[in-house]
Amino acid sequence: MPLKNERKSKVLVIEDDAGIRESLFATLGALGFAVGEASNGEEGLTRLRMVDYDAVLLDINMPGMGGKETCRRIFQNYPQLPIIMLTVRNEEQDIVEALDAGACDYVTKPFQMGELTARLRAAMRRTQPSTPKPQTVLAIGEIVLDEDSRRVTRGAEEVHLTPKEYETLRFLMERAGRPVRHDTLLQSVWGPVYGNEREYLRVIVNQLRRKLEDDPTQPAYILTENHIGYRFRAE
Known part of the structure; x- marks a missing residue:
């Protein structure tokens, strides 16, 4: 529970099922979150213009504007706002589409509230401002990553990446040059409650290869270390 003077984290629940909305409102409220509700994507976008939320829980299947389109629009307007998709399916294509639309995580219904809140807190921690660091530029081959501006270029062309990418x-x-284990990479990018969601890494790495490699099927930069993880090539 938050301390009396502590600011409550604000979470927007966009879900067409009134029962699920009420359950999330009551449970998250009891855990110390300030919860807003919307029954569809259009209403959710309106509420986001009115209130500065810290995270969004978004149903992937809704009438009218679907969850994926709503996610794309939220990400376009609020690129640092963590979005967790809620869905009844757990197929890799759904994960690909959700992450590609800008979601940072994906939880399958029915879900345990303990797992959902842990992932919610982890997502919000990842977006909290940290102590400023000196500008760092990483350059390997044609790939240049500027940590100060968060810009990535390949040669003369800017590459647009999602936050997780x-x-x-x-x-x-x-x-670069060192193998990075699957669990290490997951916990660094998503948070300490992760470690077994290798399908997330497959999706993100495939997306990065499509954007950075001449031939994504024969990668020259992001290499697979069998049974271990991934390695970015050394200069």
């Missing part, structure tokens, strides 16, 4: 690339480039 950027964080994954930065972590690998900082350790």
Whole structure:
């Protein structure tokens, strides 16, 4: 529970099922969150213009504007706002589409509230401002990552990455030439409650290869270390 004078984290629940909305409102409220509600994507976007939320819980299947389109619009307007998608399916294509739309995580219904709140807190911690660091530029081959501006370029062309793609690339480039274990990479990018969600890494790495490699099927930069993880090539 938060201390009396502590600011409550604000979470927006966008979900067309009234029962799930009420359950999340009551449970998250009891855990110390300030919870806003919206029954569809259009209403959710309106509420985001009115209140500075710290995170969004978003149902992937809704009438009208679907969850994926709502996620894309939220990400375009609020790129640092963590979005966790809620869905009844757990197929890799759904994960690909959710993360590609800008979601930072993906939770399958029915979910345990303990797991959901842990992932919610981890997502919000990742977006909290940290102590400023001196500007750092990582350059390997044609790939240049500027940590100060969060810009990535390939040759003369800027590469647009989602937050998780950027964080994954930065972590690998900082350790260029060294294998990075799956669980280490997951915990660095998503938080300490992660470690077994290798499908997340497959999605993100495949997306990065499509954006950075000449031939994504024969990568020259992001290499697979069988049964271990991934390695960014050394200069």
